[in-house]
Amino acid sequence: MREAGVNLVSVGIFSWSRLEPEEGRFDFAWLDRVLDLLHEGGIQVDLATATASPPPWLSHQHPEMLPVLADGVRLWPGARQHYCPSSPIYRSAARRLVEAMADHYAKHPSLVMWHVGNEYGCHVPACYCDVSAAAFREWLQARYGSIEKLNEAWGTDFWSQRYGSWDEIVPPRRTPTWPNPSQQLDFLRFSSDALLECYDAEHEVLKKATPNVPVTTNFMVGFKPLDYWKWASHEDLVSLDSYPDPSDPASAMRAAMAGDLMRSLGHGRPWILMEQTSSRVNWRDVNVPKAPGQMRLWSFQAVAHGADGVMFFQWRQSRAGAEKFHSAMVPHGPVEQSTVWHDVVRLGRELGNLEPVAGAQSTASVAILFDWESWWALELPSKPSSRVRQIEQVEALYRPLFEANVAVDFAHPGDDLSQYRLVVAPSLYLVADEAAAGLVRFVQNGGALVMSFFSGIVDPSDHIRLGGYPAPFREMLGLDVVDFHPLADGEEVGLDFADGKQGRGAIWMDEIHLAGAGALATSIGRPLITSHSFGRGTAYYLGTQPDASATARLLQAAVAGAGVVPVAEVPAGVEAVRRGAARKSFLFLLNHRDAGVDVPIQEAGVNLVDGAQVHPGLMHLPPRGVAVIREGW
Ligand code: GAL
Numbered sequence: 228m229r230e231a232g233v234n235l236v237s238v239g240i241f242s243w244s245r246l247e248p249e250e251g252r253f254d255f256a257w258l259d260r261v262l263d264l265l266h267e268g269g270i271q272v273d274l275a276t277a278t279a280s281p282p283p284w285l286s287h288q289h290p291e292m293l294p295v296l297a298d299g300v301r302l303w304p305g306a307r308q309h310y311c312p313s314s315p316i317y318r319s320a321a322r323r324l325v326e327a328m329a330d331h332y333a334k335h336p337s338l339v340m341w342h343v344g345n346e347y348g349c350h351v352p353a354c355y356c357d358v359s360a361a362a363f364r365e366w367l368q369a370r371y372g373s374i375e376k377l378n379e380a381w382g383t384d385f386w387s388q389r390y391g392s393w394d395e396i397v398p399p400r401r402t403p404t405w406p407n408p409s410q411q412l413d414f415l416r417f418s419s420d421a422l423l424e425c426y427d428a429e430h431e432v433l434k435k436a437t438p439n440v441p442v443t444t445n446f447m448v449g450f451k452p453l454d455y456w457k458w459a460s461h462e463d464l465v466s467l468d469s470y471p472d473p474s475d476p477a478s479a480m481r482a483a484m485a486g487d488l489m490r491s492l493g494h495g496r497p498w499i500l501m502e503q504t505s506s507r508v509n510w511r512d513v514n515v516p517k518a519p520g521q522m523r524l525w526s527f528q529a530v531a532h533g534a535d536g537v538m539f540f541q542w543r544q545s546r547a548g549a550e551k552f553h554s555a556m557v558p559h560g561p562v563e564q565s566t567v568w569h570d571v572v573r574l575g576r577e578l579g580n581l582e583p584v585a586g587a588q589s590t591a592s593v594a595i596l597f598d599w600e601s602w603w604a605l606e607l608p609s610k611p612s613s614r615v616r617q618i619e620q621v622e623a624l625y626r627p628l629f630e631a632n633v634a635v636d637f638a639h640p641g642d643d644l645s646q647y648r649l650v651v652a653p654s655l656y657l658v659a660d661e662a663a664a665g666l667v668r669f670v671q672n673g674g675a676l677v678m679s680f681f682s683g684i685v686d687p688s689d690h691i692r693l694g695g696y697p698a699p700f701r702e703m704l705g706l707d708v709v710d711f712h713p714l715a716d717g718e719e720v721g722l723d724f725a726d727g728k729q730g731r732g733a734i735w736m737d738e739i740h741l742a743g744a745g746a747l748a749t750s751i752g753r754p755l756i757t758s759h760s761f762g763r764g765t766a767y768y769l770g771t772q773p774d775a776s777a778t779a780r781l782l783q784a785a786v787a788g789a790g791v792v793p794v795a796e797v798p799a800g801v802e803a804v805r806r807g808a809a810r811k812s813f814l815f816l817l818n819h820r821d822a823g824v825d826v827p828i829q830e831a832g833v834n835l836v837d838g839a840q841v842h843p844g845l846m847h848l849p850p851r852g853v854a855v856i857r858e859g860w
Pocket of ligand 1: 345346349468470502508509540550553
């Protein structure tokens with residue numbers, strides 16, 4: 228570990244059955260030895276609470292703590308994460324373990340961070356058992372107070388679903404056809420909260436024992452079931468597990484987006500890359516290894532987007548178990564021959580050189596709105612088109628900003644947006660009154676907004692906002708969406724831009740009636756992309772999904788119009804990201820191409836990766852090469 232520059236390790240994540248081999252009997256001797264050894268070696272510990280995989284004795288004694296799927300199938304033990312989040316049996320057993328661990332390790336000198344559970348919801352995001360049903364009813368009572376209010380929120384007059392008492396309510400289990408959408412939406416909210424209660428219970432124990440030790444739990448990329456805005460506010464720092472597919476050309480963009488989201492979830496504070504793989508995973512159909520230099524490049528990319536630490540799953544490749552073909556820092560074979568080990572050692576050394584970057588925060592003038600509730604509601608069934616997927620819509624508008632090296636934050640629609648010049652709202656289907664009013668105010672006060680189709684359609688109960696689509700934004704956008712016209716798979720419409728350029732639209736077409744807005748693009752004479760001066764700002768509207776180059780042109784115009792400048796002008800395929808404030812900043816240059824490239828440098832500085840002086844002019848970056856330039860010091 229010292230050779231690889233390791234200074235922090237996560238320990239004990241799935242070791243409940245070792246730590247508590249039988250109910251109430253704890254065995255910490257083996258873990259003491261591990262922690263002592265690490266401490267003697269100068270390595271700090273992110274100690275896991277080990278509650279992500281209950282031991283066999285627990286499910287054997289209490290099979291009722293196992294989770295149940297929507298169709299009534301109970302999941303068996305034998306893998307991991309086999310617990311019902313609302314089970315009092317699981318919760319009290321977990322609490323007892325965490326209390327024992329906190330008590331035993333509170334004073335251990337190696338302990339610097341707590342790692343609660345593991346990837347909450349990864350395999351079992353929701354449970355539909357009777358215990359969960361009772362907990363759901365309690366959650367609903369707290370939300371609505373009266374059964375009348377619930378009936379109103381769920382629109383239960385439709386299909387004779389009116390409830391007379393709380394006892395009649397069940398989770399949206401497998402039904403003859405679509406369960407009530409408002410009920411489904413509430414169950415998604417409840418399920419995120421139920422797991423958060425598990426996290427909170429452990430968090431409380433840990434904070435009591437060690438008030439100054441930061442607590443985290445590892446998030447995942449593009450993970451729908453948990454409302455990470457809510458979750459992140461319960462953590463001391465955000466951490467992420469990131470496994471981009473080396474064979475997918477979109478991976479670099481997706482990893483950048485995940486990093487920007489993690490930084491934003493922590494309101495700009497540094498986050499930590501808790502897990503990545505040194506090379507291959509084992510859970511895709513075909514597990515392509517990382518290309519030479521890709522692990523290093525993507526590690527630096529995480530730091531560029533705000534990570535202050537880069538960690539791996541896993542240290543040593545296992546000999547047995549379901550993940551024995553997953554790469555590790557230390558491979559099965561001899562390390563001397565392993566390029567993976569060589570790369571891991573090099574990364575450790577180079578990350579050590581980045582010490583001055585730690586803690587540096589970034590600023591962005593552009594924010595993309597991202598809301599789990601809207602995501603959930605958008606993707607419930609029985610919509611005009613199931614082809615409108617939240618992440619795809621976000622990516623469609625993130626990509627051109629990423630490619631143009633424009634710094635981007637993510638924001639919740641209800642956030643104060645006044646620090647931004649340009650806000651992007653990709654298919655923001657569900658919006659609360661206050662958030663809608665906030666967006667309108669943002670434009671009124673001089674902001675630029677790019678909003679795409681199927682936004683502002685429903686309220687938080689998933690009820691249509693009446694008065695013409697998109698009711699809260701019609702005046703601001705200067706238009707009415709008279710009706711939706713989803714496009715068939717493969718169908719495209721031509722776009723004629725006001726500047727004479729052509730493009731294509733896919734997935735969706737709004738029937739737009741202009742009421743003050745001007746058409747930026749039409750399709751057979753009908754307006755599809757518009758802009759409207761409103762108050763002191765401008766609101767753009769995309770009534771279709773334009774092709775990539777048309778989207779890029781539109782966003783570039785919006786960016787320039789809002790007075791936002793990119794981080795740097797660099798060749799295509801090179802990503803430029805800045806961390807830190809003006810005159811005390813670090814410019815990350817990341818060459819995602821598999822060919823070398825010359826990058827124009829404006830300002831002298833020092834490349835922290837190798838300590839070399841950097842001069843204005845052209846700087847050569849080898850294939851997948853990186854530079855971190857300390858500027859203006
Ligand atoms: C994560 C998980 C790790 C390991 C890894 C494999 O989801 O937290 O325990 O399973 O994936 O890629």
